[in-house]
Amino acid sequence: MTHKYTNALIDETSPYLLQHAHNPVNWEAWHPEVLARAKDENKPILISIGYAACHWCHVMEDECFEDDEVAKLMNENFINIKIDREERPDVDQIYMDALQMMTGNGGWPLNIIALPDGRPFWGATYLPKEDWLKSLNQLTKLFKENPDKIIEYASDLERGIQSINLVENKTDASQYTLEEINHSVENWSSYFDTYLGGYKSAPKFMMPNNLDFLLHYATSQDDKEVLEYVNTTLTRMAYGGVFDQVGGGFSRYSVDTKWHVPHFEKMLYDNGQLISLYSKAYAATKNPLYKTITEKTIAFAQEELSDKSSGYYSSLDADSLNEAGELQEGAYYVWSKEELIRLLKSDFEIFKDYFNINSYGEWEENYVLIRDKPDFEIAEKHEVSIDELNEKITNSLSILKETRQDRTKPRLDDKILTSWNGLMLKGLVDAYRYLQNDNYLKLALNNASFIEQEMIRSSGGLYRNHKNGQSNINGFLEDYASTIEAFIGLYEVTFDMKWLNHAKELTDYALTHFNDDISGMLFFTSDEDESLIRRTLETNDNVVSGSNSIMANNLLKLHKVFSNEGYGKRAHQMLKNIQVNFTENGQSFSNWMHLALFENLNFYEIAVVGDDYKNIGKEILSHYIPNSILVGSQKEGDIDLLKSRYNEGETLVYVCIEGTCKLPVTSASQAINQL
Structure with missing residues (x-):
């Protein structure tokens, strides 16, 4: 196929950047030489940030960036840079903060105008063509006629961007207490939608780390109301259109309060985390629905997001071609009543x-499948058994899935990101741990081997991105954090020291290259990367937990195994630096609050030593025990918890706290009782 225009993005690998490679805009990627040219030519930089599954990014491309008039204005007056936010979250974080400071809002596409040195002075999200042209003309005139005013504003904004990123090293803070945790959850609960789940607003995001902590809190404190809220939310999400009832897997969020109509893009980071969450919830409650959702979500990831290398792709677009050949959000997923009647025949009722x-269930003259009743109510109404009902529903969904294969699939973002693969790996590990399905361990080991072989650099650090057999971009803290967390979990289910050693080596590398001496936290970017206008400290837990909170939890667990490395002291200090936020804003620090619970309640090291260590370990792992780490070996092990524990002819289980152990027992059930 021939194209009228081709720009520098044609040399990139990101599917999002390649989508813009034939725009008439002279786009370039974020590279040092491009930034240097902006300074040499004294041109402002137009930075446009998005991602492949972003609906409004596509709309703005169609209306603005494919338009010759717009392109002429942009090319004559700006150095135009396109950024895939998933490849370069470090750049995205800074300019998103800038946009929110300037406008009070955020989102993508994120469009920023910056001085030649990268300091921003204007920003907006989606704008239609006429508004975009008007804004660019005004900014071009201002830059040429009154540059001092722009420089003054950019300097003030830069100071603001720096100031909101400061973390104080609070060496004199006392430990956050259990009473304070209870108060935080009480404040937080005022936002709970106890009928439909989630929070009392729309849109509704799944927020896996919020529910993960609340599950931990509810079970540790025997809080039945909080546990009921978690179960309500998990059930409503599973029943909703936000879960693809036909093909499995979750979309990003629902636009309404009942989890019905999603923004149809499917992201690996959501699905990896939700596999973990539903697996844990199944272990804690034995609700078969949670097991089913876990299984269907893994099946979706294998069918739609799995590369032959055993890495996992990033996302599926929200848009796909409808019957008229036009891109339409949700076209792949919705059904007309007439189509369902024709396909399902006697089972339609x-x-x-x-x-x-x-x-x-109706949406824009079509239907997004949504449940609101348990199986027994439907079975009673139609006078069939639960088994008969499930058989009919399973057969109907199979017919719809087969039919859907003939539709044009949503576009795939086939880049492989280390951090998101770490989240997926953790999901597979937890699914194996709690569902005891050996195939999930096989998938986990294959994915871990991919990370080991393709994403660990010869220097010991990580790459961020993998595409077309090549890995590039230095890893960010989130890449280290999620990979370390997954490797610790993989060690627990395999007892293969290779994974624990990898976790320790990556941790030591991160502590060396991401360290902030002033705050005691870890920067998002390493000291090996080019300087931006800020080195970000990511502390808040959003849809994905913040990289510092994941690292702090990793450090605590590694401390239990490598007690002489100072990891525990580091984790404790990081927690003290952040805990001032918990009482009034627990939902934005939920992954941190695991640490607060760990410090107030017992955290157990469980060691299994003897010939039957794998079977006994597997049985222990099937129980929901978030406040523990499990180690094991057949005889003497390499770590302190496994030394001087072997007794020939027996398999012994030691339950310990900070290396001090109770009397050994010989079965998993006895060990569970000691907890």
Whole structure:
């Protein structure tokens, strides 16, 4: 296919950047030589940030960046840089903070105008063509006629960007207490939607780390109300259109309060975390729905996001071609009533009640499948057994899935990101741990081997990105954090020291190259990368937990195994630096609050030594025990917890706290009782 225009993005690997490679805009990627040219030519930089699955990014491309008039204005007056936010979250974080300071809002596409040195002075998200042209003309005139005013504003904004990123090293802070944790959850609970789950607002995001902590809190404190809220949320999410009832897997969020109509893009980071969450919830409650959702989500990831290398792709787009050949959000996933009647025939009546082919499930003259009743209610109404109902629903969904294969699939972002693969690896590890399905361990080991072989650099650090057989971009702290967390979990289910050693080596590398001497926290970028206008300290837990909170939890667990390395002291100080935020804003620091619980309650080191260590370890792991780490070996092990523990002819289990152990027992059930 021939194209009228081709720009410098044609040499990139990011699917998002390649989508813009034939725009008439002279786009370039974020490279030092491009930034240097902006200074040499004294041109402002137009920075446009998005990602492949972003609906409004596509709309703005169609309306603005493919337009010759717009391109002429941009090319004559700006150095134009396109950024895939998933490849370069370090750049995205800074300019998103700038946009929110300037406008009070954020989102993508994120469009920034900056001085030649990269300091921003204007920003907006999606703008239609006429508004975009008007803004660029005004900014061009201002830059040429009154540059001092722009420089003054950019300097003030730079100071603001720096100041919101400061973390104080609070050496005199006392430990956050259990009473304070209870108060934080009480404040937090005022936002709970106890009927539909999630929070009392729309759109609704799944927020796996929020639910993960609340599950931990509810089970440790025997808080039945919080546990009921978690179960309500998990059930409503699983029943909703935000979960793809036909093909499995979760979309990013729902636009309404009942989890019905999603923004249809599917992201690896959501699905990896939700596999972990539903696996843990199954272990804690034995609700079979949670097991089913875990299984279907893994099946989706294998079918749609798995590369032959055993790495996992980043996302599926929200948009796909409809019957008219036009890109339309959700076209791949929705159904007309007439189509369902034709396909399902005599089973349509049951299916209609099960998935609300009525006003409750209707959306823009089509239907997004949503449940609102448990199986037994539908079975009673139609006078069938639960088994018969499940058989009919399973058969109907199979028919729809087969039919859907003939539709044009959403576009795939096939870059492989280390941090998101770490989240998926952790999901597979937890699914194996709690569902005891050996195939999930096989998938986990394959993915871990991919990370080991393709994403660990010869220097001992990590790459960020993998595409077309090549790995590039130095890893960010989130890449280290999620990979270390997954490797610790993989060690627990295999007892293979290779994974624990990898976790320790990556931790030591991160502590060396990401360290902030002033705050005691870890920077998002390493000291090996080019300088930006700020080295970010990522502390808040958002849809994905913040990289510092994951690292702090990793450090605590590694301390339990490598007690002489100072990891525990570092984790404790990081927690003290952040805990001032917990009482009034627990939901934004939920992954940190695991640490607060660990410090207030017992955290157990469990060691299994003897010939039957794998079987006993596997049985222990099937229980939901978030406040523990498990180590094991057949005889003497290489770590302190496994030394002088072997007794020939027996398999012994030691339950310890900070290396001090109770009397050894000989079965998993006895060990569980000691907890």
